[in-house]
Amino acid sequence: MNDILAVENLSKIFMMHILNGKVIRGCEDISFTLPEGESIGILGPSGTGKSSILKCIYRTYIPTEGRIVYHSLQFGTVDLASAPENIILALRNTEIGYVSQFLKIMPRVSALDVVAEGLIKRGTEKQEARYRAREHLTRLQISPDLWDAYPSTFSGGEQQRINIARAAIVKPRLMLLDEPTASLDGRTREAVIDLLLELKREGTSIIGIFHDLDTMFQLVDKTYDMSVFDSYKAEV
Amino acid sequence: MIDNSTEIALSLQGISKIYGPSCPACIQKTGPEMGTNICPECGSIVACADISLDLHAGEILGIVGESGSGKSTLVKCLYFDLEPTYGEAYLSYYGNGRLNIFSETSQKKRYIRNHIMGIVYQNPHMGLRMNFSCGGNVAEKLLTADCYHLGKIRHRASELLTKTEVPVARMDDLPRNFSGGMQQRVQIAKAMANNPPILLLDEVTTGLDVSVQAKVLDLIKSLQWELGISMLVVSHDLGVVRLLTNRTAVMKNGRIVEIGLTDQILEDPQHVYTQLLINSLL
Ligand SMILES: Nc1ncnc2c1ncn2[C@@H]1O[C@H](COP(=O)(O)OP(=O)(O)OP(=O)(O)O)[C@@H](O)[C@H]1O
């Protein structure tokens, strides 16, 4: 299998001008590859830079050093660390999905429309998009009473499942998952794992951070361990 | 000039606006590094300088920055309300993106104002005639596009007001008697009258109640969503920009200090001023 993504010597260093130029290490010298259709789990203690890696790949953070070589369908080989913003936006729209650790819910949009939005943006008929959104909500065990309500009032676990449904419905080629099951109970976690496994079978490549190792080992083919980096950081 | 294959709707190149006599030191001795927009040599005000950016087709681009940073000046230059001291702007919808719109004749500029761009001013008094009925305000704009049939004008005006949720029953009332939120929505209806592909929105939600703000923001989102209009959205409210835009430019002392993906600007601001701005709002 060809690699869909190769992270090469990626570092993210935050320069805090407002704290007199204080420097904070996000992540340092990260390298791994991800063969298309496979999944990798990033693990390590809190604060070692796991979320920073995903945010650099999604370009919410601007990498300080290194390359993130992504093989896209639309543009061929792209270095996500330095690609122009309009290329990044196009890839977010069509190929790369992201479920964040902390939830960003759009105000005043019903759960059903939040989930359907990605499909409509990609040109699916509204009726059909809503139908598929209902399927996803049912599958992730969101009560039909909530479908027309605004997710801003939902519980943490419900919001998390809305976020996953919203990202999964468009079947991205590359899915970035930051603790997608952190606030779920056993039953709903199984439903999420089941959905993610189905995505994977259909070809989605996944980079995930998982709180709970049991979930991780059901989903990933290999792991990238940050604790090595952590002990290095402790020495410096 | 705009290369037609790039899907750029509007391209700004080095736009500057200086109030006052201006001298060779004006640009160099003002800006964020100097912490001022007033030239120490000649006292001119460098309201904006060296503004270059591209607005992509169908995109909403945010412009944020503190009061006095030059946001309204930039927008007014684009709508020909002010004449820029330097700089060029190109529209893909005009002259194949090859003509600097600032050097066109005033007749051509009027055409651009009436057909290609719509504007919503920070101050509704600039955008609306307060002693014309609200339907009349929209009609005035329709007339500029050679729509003279009275029935058609009324029909289109009521269509636009419905879209912007101004009660059609109040079509013949004066906007002077409207709430701030309604005035902004009449301005939006007027700005959209001739289906322009580009809208310039200057602080559309400032000073409105939170619930009214929400309605105006939802309207703007639906305009982009349904009609694919490209928009420049000026605001000093980062919440507005977070909700509406994918890319944001940050201005300070008349300059763009940083431009990037909106989530990157909010979560990984690069410039010292952007960090200050974000931190002051957390
Ligand atoms: N936007 C930011 N600005 C400044 N520092 C940041 C930013 N984001 C992360 N950091 C810092 O970078 C380091 C790594 O953070 P990151 O969130 O990547 O860790 P993590 O491994 O995901 O931790 P957790 O398991 O707690 O989620 C931390 O010291 C954090 O404070």
Ligand SMILES: Nc1ncnc2c1ncn2[C@@H]1O[C@H](COP(=O)(O)OP(=O)(O)OP(=O)(O)O)[C@@H](O)[C@H]1O
């Ligand atoms: N007619 C004028 N003559 C002189 N200076 C002016 C004039 N109009 C604006 N200025 C100055 O130009 C600078 C930029 O003003 P502008 O209205 O563009 O700011 P802004 O970013 O829109 O601010 P706000 O957020 O308060 O609306 C300010 O310093 C302002 O005082």
Ligand SMILES: [Mg+2]
């Ligand atoms: Mg994290």
Ligand SMILES: [Mg+2]
């Ligand atoms: Mg202003």
Ligand SMILES: [Zn+2]
């Ligand atoms: Zn000067």
